Amino acid sequence: GAGVSQSPRYKVTKRGQDVALRCDPISGHVSLYWYRQALGQGPEFLTYFNYEAQQDKSGLPNDRFSAERPEGSISTLTIQRTEQRDSAMYRCASSLRAADSSTDTQYFGPGTRLTVL
Amino acid sequence: QKEVEQDPGPLSVPEGAIVSLNCTYSNSAFQYFMWYRQYSRKGPELLMYTYSSGNKEDGRFTAQVDKSSKYISLFIRDSQPSDSATYLCAMGAGGGADGLTFGKGTHLIIQP
Numbered sequence: 001g002a003g004v005s006q007s008p009r010y011k012v013t014k015r016g017q018d019v020a021l022r023c024d025p026i027s028g029h030v031s032l033y034w035y036r037q038a039l040g041q042g043p044e045f046l047t048y049f050n051y052e053a054q055q056d057k058s059g060l061p062n063d064r065f066s067a068e069r070p071e072g073s074i075s076t077l078t079i080q081r082t083e084q085r086d087s088a089m090y091r092c093a094s095s096l097r098a099a100d101s102s103t104d105t106q107y108f109g110p111g112t113r114l115t116v117l
Numbered sequence: 118q119k120e121v122e123q124d125p126g127p128l129s130v131p132e133g134a135i136v137s138l139n140c141t142y143s144n145s146a147f148q149y150f151m152w153y154r155q156y157s158r159k160g161p162e163l164l165m166y167t168y169s170s171g172n173k174e175d176g177r178f179t180a181q182v183d184k185s186s187k188y189i190s191l192f193i194r195d196s197q198p199s200d201s202a203t204y205l206c207a208m209g210a211g212g213g214a215d216g217l218t219f220g221k222g223t224h225l226i227i228q229p
Contacts, residue, residue, distance in 0.1 A: 004160075033216060040125065042205045042219030043161065056216055091160060106217065108153075108160030 002026070004109035006092050012115045013082055021077045021112045025094030032075050033093040033106060034067055043091055043108075049075060050097060082116045089113050120144050123206055123220030131228050136193040140206035140220045143187065147208040147218070150182050152191045155203045155222065164204075165191065196227045 005024045013019050025032050031050050035043035046065065047057040051072040060066070064082075069075040079086055093106040123140045130136055138152075149168055153161035165180040167173045167189075173180045179192040189208075193200055203222040209215050 041221045042121075042123070042207070043217075045216035045218065048216055059216060093160075105163050105166065108162070110160050 004092055004094050004107055006090075006109040006112050008112060009110065010113045010115075012117065014117050015082060015084060017082055018078065018080045019082055019114065021079075021090050021114070023075045023077070023092030023094075023109060025073065025075070025092070026096075026107060028096065029094035029107075030072075030097035031095045031104070031106075032069055033095075034075070034077050035091045035093065035108075037089040037091055037111070039089075046077070079114075082114075084116050087114055087116045120218050121206060121208060121220040124223055125221050127224040127226055129226040129228060130196060132196060132198060134196050134227075136196050136200070136225060136227075137190060138193075138204050138206075138223050138225070139188060139190045140208075141186075141188050142208060142218075144208075144210070144218070145187075146210040149209045149211075150180070150189050151207040151209075151217070152178075152180055153205040153207055153219075155205060157202075161205055198227045198229050201225060201227045 007022045033048040034046040037043045045059040047067050049069040064080045067077045089111040091111040093108045095104045095106045121142045152165045154164050155161045167180045167182050170182050170184045177194045181190040203224050205222040206220040207217040209217045
């Protein structure tokens, strides 16, 4: 496909379980971003990668959240020991990271709706 | 105080009206300013991208940035029912290549 894809689209889990959310960026895009969007709010930055290197993880709420992008393409956001407050839409975005990064555009995926019971 | 403030609305206007949407921010490091449009159950899509202060026009859309006032605006001329969506302002210190800080979005309704 031409756009950013995410799976699963919906995930319902019980409190205390671990979940893994997957993002497949646009082919050739260097940068990959994870955001969390609560209902009625704008996306909140979590972390981002250039290739396989995690550049900034300052937005991760606590150490239960982690992300990886081992081969510089697909990324996984993992939440351990989920809590009800983790329920939200998790969105992934990717960008080309052109030579002139001042005009780089982030393209967003459809998101994964996580519900923790 | 949040870094970016945006009135969530809803803002309801008749078709053909000029729409004005705006955000204020507190972080002086922000240099890059964007407007995203988000339809229900979809991901945000980029509408306008502006660097530093000034105006940028693209068709019916005009983005304005006033860094001295820490205030940005999006104007939509000749509004259409298809413009009904949530409009999110976003900004960053390092261009579009770094993590962005978003407002909470304004829900816009264009009445036919």
